[in-house]
Amino acid sequence: MKEVTVTAPVNIAVIKYWGKRNVKLNLPTNSSLSVTLSQDHMCSKTTVSVDDSYDTDSLFLNDEQNEIGGRLSNVLAAFRSLTEDASLKDAKVKITSTNNFPTAAGLASSASGFAALVFALGKVFVPTYNNSQLSTIARQGSGSACRSLFGGFVAWEKGESEDGTDSSAVEVAPKSHWDDLDALICVVSANKKAVASTAGMQRTVETSPYLMHRAEQVVPQRMADITDAIKNKDFDKFADITMRDSNSFHATCLDTHPPIFYLTDVSRLIIGVVHALNEAAGRAVAAYTFDAGPNAVLYVQRKDKDLVLSIVNDLFGPCEGAQGASHSTLLHEAKIDVDLTNFKHANGLSRIIQTTIGDGPRVV
Amino acid sequence: MKEVTVTAPVNIAVIKYWGKRNVKLNLPTNSSLSVTLSQDHMCSKTTVSVDDSYDTDSLFLNDEQNEIGGRLSNVLAAFRSLTEDASLKDAKVKITSTNNFPTAAGLASSASGFAALVFALGKVFVPTYNNSQLSTIARQGSGSACRSLFGGFVAWEKGESEDGTDSSAVEVAPKSHWDDLDALICVVSANKKAVASTAGMQRTVETSPYLMHRAEQVVPQRMADITDAIKNKDFDKFADITMRDSNSFHATCLDTHPPIFYLTDVSRLIIGVVHALNEAAGRAVAAYTFDAGPNAVLYVQRKDKDLVLSIVNDLFGPCEGAQGASHSTLLHEAKIDVDLTNFKHANGLSRIIQTTIGDGPRVV
Structure with a gap:
């Protein structure tokens, strides 16, 4: 059995993302830039486990079992095709995720949620990937999630290529640069x-x-x-x-x-x-x-x-x-x-x- | 003594006027188009009189005497320079204007008010002028007023010339064309x-x-x-x-x-x-x-x-x-x-x- 638990932060854009040039790949019409907020007050916490005893993928959000929808399926399929560990290609995963803030508060829980999910799956399936590489996968789950792969000030470069490989998040400056x-x-x-x-x-x-x-x-x-x-x-x-x-x-x-x-x-x-x-x-x-x-x-x-x-x-x-x-x-x-x-x-x-x-x- | 009483309508734009390319001449950044509304429900009524006994210009709005401000002064000066009747060049005018709807209702009373004023002054000073010609003078008082010189559907062509002579209102279709x-x-x-x-x-x-x-x-x-x-x-x-x-x-x-x-x-x-x-x-x-x-x-x-x-x-x-x-x-x-x-x-x-x-x- 493999298991990893991670937390990921909320981000709030100061240059806004609005509009996709490619809906399937979540490629944006413009670059955007955000500030990552402290996980002490708001974060998503996600545990991913892989075990031979699982006979199906499962997802628990805030303690309730949920269907695994299209975007999450795509993310799982991406990790299975990327992993170099043959034993993981067909392994089933259990995902458990909670937010420490109310989703009903109208805050972007999908960004921290997908970032935590992708960060956790990354640790299991592709441990050599850096956060920018993971951000291109997070982006396919929820566009703005890609910016939650970094702290501080984060740009999501819209990219130019049609396959989206260059539409990723990069750190503009860390939290320590402007800590007040x-x-x-x-x-x-x-x-x-x-x-x-x-x-x-x-x-x-x-x-x-x-x-x-x-x-x-x-x-x-x-x-x-x-x-x-x-x-x-x-x-x-x-x-x-x-x-x-x-x-x-x-x-x-x-x-x-x-x-x-x-x-x-x-x-x-x-x-x-x-x-x-x-x-x-x-x-x-x-x-x-x-x-x-x-x-x-x-x-x-x-x-x-x-x-x-x-x-x-x-x-x-x-x-x-x-x-x-x-x-x-x-x-x-x-x-x-x-x-x-x-x-x-x-x-x-x-x-x-x-x-x-x-x-x-x-x-x- | 010369005296004329007129009424002029309110208009409500369907293509909006917003932005001047020349503030002094009230020249717009874009053309606009409006529908003229019935004077049975809303209009401005203006009386202009010219008499040798007047020793100064005077303005009464809704029964209260008002100062003659910059835009009205410009309009009066324009008519005095345009008139071919030498006796009117130095004649003083009395202007009385009322609205049959409350100005506090947030409706564009300046459009009907300036249109009525210019239409009345036109009848006295330049009786040969058509309404498009008068509209270029109304425009200098209040931009959207120029569109109240016509009934039905009215375009205010933004014009190209720097002196504003081609920035005037034209009838697109009369009220009778689409009367319901x-x-x-x-x-x-x-x-x-x-x-x-x-x-x-x-x-x-x-x-x-x-x-x-x-x-x-x-x-x-x-x-x-x-x-x-x-x-x-x-x-x-x-x-x-x-x-x-x-x-x-x-x-x-x-x-x-x-x-x-x-x-x-x-x-x-x-x-x-x-x-x-x-x-x-x-x-x-x-x-x-x-x-x-x-x-x-x-x-x-x-x-x-x-x-x-x-x-x-x-x-x-x-x-x-x-x-x-x-x-x-x-x-x-x-x-x-x-x-x-x-x-x-x-x-x-x-x-x-x-x-x-x-x-x-x-x-x-």
Whole structure:
């Protein structure tokens, strides 16, 4: 019997992935870039075992047995064809996976889940593979999963080849390079997504006149610019590009026919607060980004974390565990002169997850 | 003494104007196209008089004396330089203007107001001018006002010349060509606009990567296509282009930095209802369009007006004057099988103005 247990992190993109140029291989229309978040607060934990006594593959997600669907079958088939250990070619596997955060929170559990799965299978089937090589397999399970194979700042290069072998994740900078970057995940609603992201992004590819302009004319420069910002730890520039690209992505959703909406009135109020705060401070205090849902992820430097947390909690909470000094006291101490109470929307958030930049997958 | 009283209509664009290539002359980055609405329900009424006894120009808006601002001064100066009647070169004018609809309703009162003003001044100062010639002067007061110089379907050709002389309105088809087109104006909120449209559109010009792509690559084909749809009275095609272009315009607003939001949760629910209804019917029953605010304008064919009115009133009302059969009864009669109650948001609308396609300015 062989068995390995791993954990893999969540990542939140700052240059967004939206649109596939090849649906079967999950090849994207544009490169993307993300920040890996700490596994202390959110991760997927996966155990893979191979044993002669198994007569079929099996999958247990959060303690419930699940069917093994098309994408997982493809991933398993890929590992069986890649392994150089003849005894594994026909061996059956048992996969057990849990998340330490609620999937209903609207966070991208598929990314950490597929990354953990592929990292674990890799350790068993192809132990010589590096994480970039594994990322091309993870990508075929869930596109953004490929970015969870690394910690810190991670680019998913879209690649050029038709077989997808060069569409992989690479580390732009490790967590240690910019270790005081924190993230506040503001959970607006636990509702299911209005439009599943796989169906949504293909509707955008088919109907939005803006998408290819974004992919070809807008994103490449942003990838270069935000990489510079990360290398230089330039938070102002990092924040500016992050917010522009979030809005650019949601604009292509709105340009889809019929349109796709992920942002709600509460999302918009959070956006308004961040711009008002940054303008009053004369610098970027926070940067928002929104995935395919209404929840805001706010990137902040650690020195500003308590301030931003208190603002969000005072205006959109109260949220459990976020109590502290009032935001007006902290604004005063920070010498930022702005009245944000116009943005108030009590109970707009159900929870705030306080986390930070993190490292890549680990063998437990 | 010379005196003339006129009325001019409101118009609602189906291909949107957003962005100026010349701010001083109000020259747009793209052509636009609108439907003129009936003056029975909404119009501006303006009286212009010239008398030797006046020793200064004066302006009364809705019975209150107002300052004569920059854009109105420019319009007056233009007429004084154009007139061939020497006695008018130095004559002072009194202008009195009222709207028969509340300006606070978030509707484009500046378009009908400037159109009425220019039409009235034209009758006094340059009686030989046709409405397209007058539209170039109206455009300098308020861009979209130029389209209110005609009834029916009106294109504002962006023009090519630097002095703006070819940036004028032309009639695409008169009201009589497609007389059974109705409009329901769904007033979501009487709040002031978050961002004034003049400031907003220039922020978009300066910061949105999508805007020039829209102006150069997207709008020209839509102008041609919707003109065809109008000529052929093809409501499906008219509705499809109208909805896509509204979303395209709001997507450029979201792509602006900082982003501009006009649509609210209620706006989005109305959009969702229209797509669900059209899909269930297998044809376009209604087409939505949103200007720089949260209010929906729904274009419908007269045969569908009662059905759409009852849907909107049942889901988002109750609104005064919109009572009638329940929408589920009317859906059943129309053999459209769809449950729209998931979209319900009681009291989301403050009023619904029922109107129809209308004719151009009139001398009273």
